[in-house]
Amino acid sequence: MRERLGARDSALPTRGSALGTRGSGLAIREWRLRFCCEFRSTRSADWRARSSGACHTPLIRGVRSSWKRSDGRTGAASISRASTPRPWANSGAPPSARSSSRATRTTSSGNSTETPTSSSRCVSVTELVPGPFKVLSVVGARPNFMKVAPIVAQLQTRPDLFSSVIVHTGQHYDEKLSKVFFDDLAMPMPDVNLNVGSGSHAQQTAAVMAAFEPVLLESRADLVLVVGDVNSTIACALVAVKLGVKVAHVEAGLRSFDRTMPEEINRILTDQISDLLFTTEASAEDNLRAEGVPADKIHFVGNVMIDALLTHRERARALKTPTALGLQPGAYAVLTLHRPSNVDDAATFERLIEALSPIANELPLVFPVHPRTRRRVADSPSAARLAERGRLRLLDPLGYLEFIALLDGSRVTLTDSGGIQEETTILGIPCLTLRENTERPVTVTSGTNVIVGTDPERITAAWHRIKREPVTAARPPLWDGQTARRIVDTLETVFTVDQQRSA
Known part of the structure; x- marks a missing residue:
């Protein structure tokens, strides 16, 4: 094993000054994906059996993480095959990649609940999501849904340039209520559900990171888009940046200046490691500049939650x-x-x-x-x-x-x-x-x-x-329902520049 690790280490691509470019980031991700899969094959007879069988692609269901919840239940990442239409529904992907399958999970209280799960066929996220630029959007808590929904809708209007993956961490774990939010917002059901559930801040953040890493490795996304300030936001941003994947933070720069709030810590840390910071108001840009964030990373686009409203x-x-x-x-x-x-x-x-x-x-x-x-x-x-x-x-x-x-x-x-x-x-x-x-x-x-x-x-x-006194209010600048379009316009510009640099 030591010799195998040494050989892998010598093949590791260097990141250099072009850390944030798509070319070098993709090379690093390809190396880590290959190493991750081969390392698992040396440790797991089950993985060797899968690799030598009918399935020759890395499997989320083969590498998914499981953990013990505080209430005694266990959870695991699963691929959703919901019947909600997808932008790639007619793209020529195998029909089995779009089939529906659900599994029943029994909680510690004895109640059975249906949870999205992968079918018995070996299907990878890379197969599900074709397209030149893959944007992986993370939702965790319910307030995230109305922020991600308009962005996903905009991505779907440009299928020649973007493909979209939605990962639900399950931080808010009421499945029935989560489905109501997706239906209300006319939002595609998530492609992957990590089923994390509740726990302390440390437990929840660690569980999201452990479950999200294999999903991100397999998806080979070009960008991870996180929103807001919940534990899923910082957890997924940390995983992405450590794998050399670009991170975009929507609602960046907001500060209460109260570090007793867990959300404040999440906001500060996520902003420091993000590549693209989308702000809702002028004070957010001022905060980011005061913290030393380069001006070319900051994009004032307005409030995407108001798009949904x-x-x-x-x-x-x-x-x-x-x-x-x-x-x-x-x-x-x-x-x-x-x-x-x-x-x-x-x-x-x-x-x-x-x-x-x-x-x-x-x-x-x-x-x-x-x-x-x-x-x-x-x-x-x-x-x-x-x-x-x-x-x-x-x-x-x-x-x-x-x-x-x-x-x-x-x-x-x-x-x-x-x-x-x-x-x-x-x-x-x-x-x-x-x-x-x-x-x-x-x-x-x-x-x-x-x-x-x-x-x-x-x-x-x-x-x-x-x-x-009658209430009088002026609509803040750019809270006009067009924020998602401005975000995706910016992503298109950034990806085009990166493509030219790596050509």
Whole structure:
């Protein structure tokens, strides 16, 4: 084995100064893919059997990683064969590469759930996705879906230049709700699902990295596109950059300047290792420049999540979700809470619910409960009292269109979410942010957002101002529904230049 490793090492291509170019990156990826597969063949009799059989291509299902979840379940990467139309559906790929297959997984609680899995035929990601430039888009948590969907749609309009792979890490692991989001956004189902599930930040990040690496090796993607600031974002970016694959970060440069937030750490680190940084507002570009990011990596393109909102707003309104829930439009408040600083400590959560009581006395609070918040709500005496009086209404998590309809019909929104600050700005709904900071300052300077923290007096004063004064908001620059097109235009330019350099 030592001699084999030495021979591989001597054949390793050097990266040199052209680390970021497609030519050198592809050479490194080809070497690592070859080494990875041959190394496994020396260690696994099963792999040798597969390699000598009918299948002569590397298999995701042959090299997939599995791990123990915190709840006792196991998970593994799997290829999805969903029936959702694909841009390569008529490209001549073998029909079996587009077949459908599902497997049943039994959880520790004894419940059976269907999970996408690969068929018995040996099919690789490289076979599924033909095309000159392969863009692998990562989704992990549900807020990622509405950011990736418009970009994937744009990639599909240029099949001669781009092919698209969607990898769902499963960081948000509610399969039913995830499917609702994909359906609402008219987004292709993921090609690969890593089925990671929950865990601590370290466990989740490590699990995503371990499961994503063989998928990326086999896909031989030219670029990994990550969005937002969740653990999947930094995990997949780290894997890609270590394999010499370019990384594009959508929503780059946003800073709360609060490093107690896990998302802030993810944002900072992802930006430092990304090749292309797509920003939503001017403050993000200022932050990146202050951190020493070269100007030619930064691209101000606008807010891609607003693309999804503007595209689907009328479909959402047609649902009439408030009416279906027995609510009068303009006569209720929407509440969302999920930040650890607000919900992890029982005393802090109790004080926050008490601080919201004056608003609840005037408007019922409609609360779609985030999974991490549900137990805290159940243990809260203040929440129980408000619920008994009909002033707090708890809902299960909603699909994308249902939630937009609920938001659009509200009198005011109370939240600790970053994305909701942006959506309310476009919808013209007053937003009180229950945090001491925001990484999206344009929602305050140009939008409808007011930072109130958790102080009862500040919350009540802001509510009284909303009642007295009409809300006025200007749409931030480039929040016009064309952000995905600008992102893909930039990718086309970058890839064209790289192709010319490597020719």
